[in-house]
Amino acid sequence: MPNDTGIGGDKGAFPTTRWSLIVASRSEQAEERHRALEVLIAAYWKPVYKYIRLRWNKENEEAKDLTQEFFARLLEKEFLDRFDPERAKLRTFLRVCVDRMVGNEEKAAHRLKRGGEMQVLSLDFESAEGELRQIDVAAPGDMDEFFAREWARNVFSAAIERLREDCEARGKQIHFRLLELYDVEEGGKDLTYEEVAKRFGLKPSDVTNYLSYARRELRGIVLKQLRQMTASEDEFRREARSLLGVELP
Amino acid sequence: MTYLSDSALNRLRAAADTPDLSSTRYRPIDKLGQGGMGGVYRVEDTVLQREVALKIIAAFDSGTELGERLLHEARVIAQLEHPGIVPVHDVGRLPDGCVFYAMKLVQGDRLDDHISGLESLAERLRIFGKICEAVSFAHSRGVLHRDLKPQNIMVGPFGEVLVMDWGISKVLGNTEAKASGPLALLGTNHGTVLGTPGFMAPEQARGEHVDHRADVFSLGALLQFMNVGSSRVIGAISSKAMAEKPGDRYASVHDLSTDVAHFLDGLPVSAYPESWTTRLQRWAGKNKAWLLLILAYLIMRTLFILWRAAE
Numbered sequence: 001m002p003n004d005t006g007i008g009g010d011k012g013a014f015p016t017t018r019w020s021l022i023v024a025s026r027s028e029q030a031e032e033r034h035r036a037l038e039v040l041i042a043a044y045w046k047p048v049y050k051y052i053r054l055r056w057n058k059e060n061e062e063a064k065d066l067t068q069e070f071f072a073r074l075l076e077k078e079f080l081d082r083f084d085p086e087r088a089k090l091r092t093f094l095r096v097c098v099d100r101m102v103g104n105e106e107k108a109a110h111r112l113k114r115g116g117e118m119q120v121l122s123l124d125f126e127s128a129e130g131e132l133r134q135i136d137v138a139a140p141g142d143m144d145e146f147f148a149r150e151w152a153r154n155v156f157s158a159a160i161e162r163l164r165e166d167c168e169a170r171g172k173q174i175h176f177r178l179l180e181l182y183d184v185e186e187g188g189k190d191l192t193y194e195e196v197a198k199r200f201g202l203k204p205s206d207v208t209n210y211l212s213y214a215r216r217e218l219r220g221i222v223l224k225q226l227r228q229m230t231a232s233e234d235e236f237r238r239e240a241r242s243l244l245g246v247e248l249p
Numbered sequence: 250m251t252y253l254s255d256s257a258l259n260r261l262r263a264a265a266d267t268p269d270l271s272s273t274r275y276r277p278i279d280k281l282g283q284g285g286m287g288g289v290y291r292v293e294d295t296v297l298q299r300e301v302a303l304k305i306i307a308a309f310d311s312g313t314e315l316g317e318r319l320l321h322e323a324r325v326i327a328q329l330e331h332p333g334i335v336p337v338h339d340v341g342r343l344p345d346g347c348v349f350y351a352m353k354l355v356q357g358d359r360l361d362d363h364i365s366g367l368e369s370l371a372e373r374l375r376i377f378g379k380i381c382e383a384v385s386f387a388h389s390r391g392v393l394h395r396d397l398k399p400q401n402i403m404v405g406p407f408g409e410v411l412v413m414d415w416g417i418s419k420v421l422g423n424t425e426a427k428a429s430g431p432l433a434l435l436g437t438n439h440g441t442v443l444g445t446p447g448f449m450a451p452e453q454a455r456g457e458h459v460d461h462r463a464d465v466f467s468l469g470a471l472l473q474f475m476n477v478g479s480s481r482v483i484g485a486i487s488s489k490a491m492a493e494k495p496g497d498r499y500a501s502v503h504d505l506s507t508d509v510a511h512f513l514d515g516l517p518v519s520a521y522p523e524s525w526t527t528r529l530q531r532w533a534g535k536n537k538a539w540l541l542l543i544l545a546y547l548i549m550r551t552l553f554i555l556w557r558a559a560e
Contacts, residue, residue: 127250127252130252131252149255152258153253153258156253156258156261156262157252160250160251160253161250161251182260182264183260183261183264184251184253184257184260184261185257186254189260208271208276209271212269212270212271215264215265215267216269218264218265219266223309236309237310237313240307240309241307243262244262244266
């Protein structure tokens with residue numbers, strides 16, 4: 001399997017219809033199902049791994065195995081066949097699935113070793129582990145909030161990468177650089193448009209326009225991802241409201 | 250992938266939420282708040298060189314009922330020119346599809362924040378009177394607010410009071426014809442419940458037909474909220490306004506505000522029947538000068554009679 005952590009390129013471009021990802025992930029055609037699940041995996045593997053590490057207090061190696069097993073079951077439609085979008089958000093459903101799976105493993109006191117049968121994903125656990133060390137949560141009180149925030153972090157990280165690629169392809173590197181300066185890097189937000197304009201040899205009005213472009217594109221990418229990862233129009237709008245703006249914990 | 254710190258994530262979320270005003274006359278300054286119907290931003294109108302507020306529905310919500318409701322709100326407010334109702338300057342759609350309207354930038358506090366600093370009941374009741382004036386004006390134009398609550402009232406630094414958030418207002422049937430279309434854009438279907446529990450009339454909560462007495466109920470709840478110090482008379486006025494059956498409430502906002510004004514002027518109020526002793530006390534309180542004169546005359550007369558008798 002190619003780089004499973006990347007969601008760029010045309011592979012992520014599903015039609016923006018309701019249920020697109022969920023329907024595709026339930027497809028009998030393995031290729032279509034795998035393409036859909038790549039998007040899901042890219043968005044969720046880090047939150048799932050970090051969640052297992054913190055919520056279930058699992059060691060690094062065990063958390064890796066459990067994460068692999070979770071997504072293997074997802075690939076085999078074991079979980080998604082039970083998903084009812086009328087009853088829950090996909091994000092909540094997946095978190096509950098993780099809890100059930102890990103809880104059952106603990107109860108049985110042994111994990112089903114699938115060995116060669118299980119499809120092993122190429123996931124960059126080291127980066128996830130590094131990120132965990134930067135999260136200032138010794139014992140997160142509300143794991144639902146933690147999962148939501150990690151999911152949002154992953155969605156935006158992927159969107160930033162996608163925006164970088166798009167801007168490079170269109171020769172708009174400076175647009176991306178301005179967004180990176182103001183919204184990603186620490187310290188950039190305090191610079192005035194005049195200061196930034198001088199630094200980049202632009203007019204202040206160009207800074208405004210370029211930044212608006214980059215932010216608009218970013219929003220478009222985030223919403224496109226979100227549409228793929230939600231199962232109904234209503235869920236899409238609720239998740240969009242919580243992801244953009246002020247409602248996320 | 251780039252790791253995003255919590256602060257970077259928050260900045261990106263806010264940045265992605267910032268409306269695209271690049272090809273408009275407005276330049277964003279900051280976000281003032283977020284409500285159920287979208288965000289409100291402080292922006293600069295670069296043509297008129299002044300700050301105004303933009304209420305904007307996100308693009309992903311603009312094609313839905315929320316977008317229609319925002320347009321409805323703008324059009325309703327545009328018909329209601331009154332010092333107690335914030336004026337609308339502009340309405341439209343941004344290049345990215347977001348529906349917006351521009352209105353006067355209101356400086357001041359929300360009512361619930363403002364009155365916590367007011368100890369005098371009289372001061373609070375004067376604010377209440379101004380709220381009633383704005384709502385009564387809207388009723389005279391055939392518009393019901395239907396979501397009156399402390400969070401939807403602003404009090405300015407010079408005591409001006411503004412009734413906000415007309416998003417679920419309703420145009421009464423008998424003026425729909427006069428309202429030339431836009432005002433009748435978004436009636437609420439029978440059975441739909443919109444409003445705020447605690448301030449919403451029972452018939453509104455049940456999704457039944459409502460008229461102006463639903464607003465009378467909400468104003469009664471607002472009066473109760475403002476009646477810190479628990480005046481019995483004001484309590485009686487708010488209870489009458491909040492009667493279960495619309496027919497038992499004040500017939501109009503004007504009648505309600507008249508009772509409150511009478512209370513402030515020391516006059517009897519319709520919602521609070523008084524005993525004869527209370528009425529006597531009130532009369533005595535209002536006619537102190539005459540009473541003192543009569544009393545002085547009686548004392549002098551008595552003294553004179555006693556003096557004559559002693560002689």
